[in-house]
Amino acid sequence: MTASSRFLALAPGLVLLLLASCGGGGSQSDAVGADTLATDTTPKETELIGLGGQFFSIPSPAQAAIAIKEAGLNYQQGVTAPLDKGDARTTRMAQATMLGVYGADMSYVTVHKDVKRVLTTLEAIEKLSAKLELGNAFDRSLMERFKGNMGNEDSLLRLSGIAFRSADQYLKTNEAEDVSSWVLAGGWVESMHLMLADPASAQNQKMVARIGEQKRTLDALINLVGQSNTDGQADALLAGLRELGTSLQHLKTAYVYEPSVTDAAKKTTYINGRTTVDASAEQIADIAAKVATIRNLILA
Amino acid sequence: MNRILIALSFLALGLGSQAQTLCQPIATRCEQHITASYIPDGQFYRALLQGEEMAEFNLTLFGGTTYRVAACSGDSDGILLFNVFDQERNLLFSNRDNHNAPYWDLVVASTLDVIVEAQLDPSKAGSGCAVMLIGFKR
Structure with missing residues (x-):
């Protein structure tokens, strides 16, 4: 330090x-x-310097939403969280995890061009961010910018990413790392739920790989939530995440290093290492059940 | 007691705002490197560094994605050095070899876990706020 x-x-x-x-x-x-x-x-x-000087990044829910679409899975309107759930949240943890859930849902409905649901989800996010006092991250002007970019899903994902980054910066600046970690946890759990919601996922090699590739992310999430859990509020969430971690650890993964290639003129490096994931339908079902348990805890 | 309370509260607030004052302009400048074709990952990473101390960022990069990593400190670009290693500590990229570039694109063929190590260029800064931002595109 x-x-x-x-x-x-x-x-x-x-x-x-x-x-x-x-x-x-x-x-x-x-x-x-x-x-x-x-x-x-x-x-x-x-809170300021990370765990032992380490920082953990949780992949954007937008990446999961894009992966679902690119894997060719069908859009399922009913799998997102009910939008009235946010109103009943009274604790900061419940509000923050639900904000993360809605953030992941918004990426999912955005990528699938469900315009009406994008706006109603954004309204739910705006209400929760007001409860959490997240500054101006999700204000009326964002809503207007969303409306102005409805035909361009990449612009919507970018606006959403900017808003969540702004909220994260606000929380970290105000020493609310615990709230930041809960938002990320809610978003990651919902992304896993969305990836697993279609029964066809278990037979889709791209989705199986993407689910198996979450091992390290889950470890990071457990670290993030755990390091700020000084009052035990997140004990149940952590227990669920750790239980899920045991299932992910059983998946067989292999990594083969290959040298990367840099094109300095393009300021680009091509990373060529390869990872493979092997998971059975039973293992995916087990993971899905554990994700459902955690999600139910968040939505309860 | 009340005077001590007030004085110490101001001290605490002052130090908090000092961190904010230090990091905010760096964050604002760094955001410019995550240009319109990239989707921000929704997170803000900062560390206060001194001397040769290092911050370590753990990331999973998904296959089929191009990531932009922006790393900033001080009042101009090129003050923060960053190295990207895979999980076996093979060096994949170093901005030190590329004129301390403040941002770089990583085109990822297959998903892998990486570690980004960031430290101040000792020839340019002795201490400061390090900000890292990540964006991606399909």
């Missing part, structure tokens, strides 16, 4: 520790509290 990041990250904890040590009518139990507050600086550090 860098000195500057340590300094910035520790500042709030230091302030709390100093306040606690000021006395101010504090009792013996307050002193115990002071110790707790001091220990609390550890997750704050990870």
Whole structure:
């Protein structure tokens, strides 16, 4: 960890520790509290510099939506989450995971050109982002820009990506890494659900491969959610993700390195290594059941 | 006690806003490298680095996709060095070999897990906020 990041990250904890040590009518139990507050600086550090200096990226739900379409699977209107679910969310975790779910659904309906559903999903996202106080990431102007780009799905996916990145930046700037990780978790679980929703997925080699390729992403997600789970709010979610992780670990994957080729004039490198994934229909069914369990937990 | 409270609150707020002040203009500049033909991945990655310290970003790159990685620090392009390794630590790309390019495209034939290591170019900066952004296109 860098000195500057340590300094910035520790500042709030230091302030709390100093306040606690000021006395101010504090009792013996307050002193115990002071110790707790001091220990609390550890997750704050990870908020700024990542876990042991590591950062984890979760693939955009738009990539899953594109993969579903490119694999030739049919669009299924009924597989997205009910849009009234967001209204009943009262905790920040429930709101954040549902925001991630709707974000993944919006990519899915966008890629499949379901214009009406795009707008209603965006409205649901706007309501949830207001509850989560995500600044201006999903405001009325975004809605207008969406309406102005309805015929261009890549523009819509780009607008959505910019809005979610803006929300993520806002959350991380305001030390709400836990909320950021819940949004990502909701989005990833919903993407898995959408990839598995069509029974034809289990027979589609492209989709089987894409599902198997999520091993490392799931590890990353468990790390992300786990590192900010200081109050145990995400225990059930983490348990579900870890259970799913055991199923993904059983899939046979192989990687073969091949040298990459760089074209400096085009500022492009061609990465030629190859990964293969082998999964049986039973293994895919097992994964689908575990994804459904986690999704039910989020939608409950 | 109240005065200490107020003073320390301002200190905490000041440090928080210092981080924001440091990273925000870098993020704004870095966003320009994820041009209109790329879809942002929806995430914002930042680290505060000093000296030769390194931030490590773990990514899965999916086959059939072109990714744009933008890595920025300081008040101009070319301050952040980044290397891309596969899971066996084979070096796939280094912007150090390409004039510290602030962004690069990775055309991925088959899905693989990669690690992007980022650090400040010691000849250009001793400390600063490192921002990494990712976009992709089909």
